[in-house]
Amino acid sequence: MVEKALFEIRKLEVGSFENNCYLLICLETKEALIIDPAADAEKILNASKGLKIKYILITHGHFDHIGALKTVKKATQAPVGIHASDDAALPFPQDFHLKDGDIIQFGKCAVKIIHTPGHTPGGVCMLIGENLISGDTIFPGGPGNTEIPGANRNQILKSIKEKLFLLPGDTIIHPGHGLTSTIEKERRSSFYEE
Numbered sequence: 001m002v003e004k005a006l007f008e009i010r011k012l013e014v015g016s017f018e019n020n021c022y023l024l025i026c027l028e029t030k031e032a033l034i035i036d037p038a039a040d041a042e043k044i045l046n047a048s049k050g051l052k053i054k055y056i057l058i059t060h061g062h063f064d065h066i067g068a069l070k071t072v073k074k075a076t077q078a079p080v081g082i083h084a085s086d087d088a089a090l091p092f093p094q095d096f097h098l099k100d101g102d103i104i105q106f107g108k109c110a111v112k113i114i115h116t117p118g119h120t121p122g123g124v125c126m127l128i129g130e131n132l133i134s135g136d137t138i139f140p141g142g143p144g145n146t147e148i149p150g151a152n153r154n155q156i157l158k159s160i161k162e163k164l165f166l167l168p169g170d171t172i173i174h175p176g177h178g179l180t181s182t183i184e185k186e187r188r189s190s191f192y193e194e
Helices: 041-047 069-076 084-089 153-162 183-187
Strands: 007-014 019-026 031-035 052-057 080-082 103-106 109-115 124-128 131-135 172-175
Touching: 007 041, 019 041, 019 109, 019 172, 031 103, 041 069, 052 069, 052 103, 080 084
Parallel strands: 031 052, 052 080, 131 172
Antiparallel strands: 007 019, 019 031, 103 109, 109 124, 124 131
């Protein structure tokens, strides 16, 4: 597949919803991904200085995850990818669709796309090494909100149990808001007991 290379995950807390925007950086080539440019475009662009932004990836189409997208895209000219089921949420047409199993390469690194519908129909997570960028699919102590239009509780639980809980227990979860967790910690959460 892709040769193993060193990468950095840089978390930026942005906006009034305390979103996590992530920069994934190939340390050898300085190519990078921006994931969920939610707000504070200037902060994101400052953190991106000296990097070649290859793509902007969106975990799902909610407004609090794309607030700075127009400005960040204009500044970086990077193509934008989102799952087809959520692309209507974007303020302009996407450049490409993210599909389950896609490998998105940047420099000598790559992320694997995992389609995890439930919070939104087009929700995706991104796996790099032992790290999962989970958007609003899974958080410490439970899944993303399903009490909103377009969300489906049974579907998000199925996504988590049948896709994410198959990952190694030491996989670090980097959620769309808040602090990290691990797959093993979430597997043991009483929230998922039937």
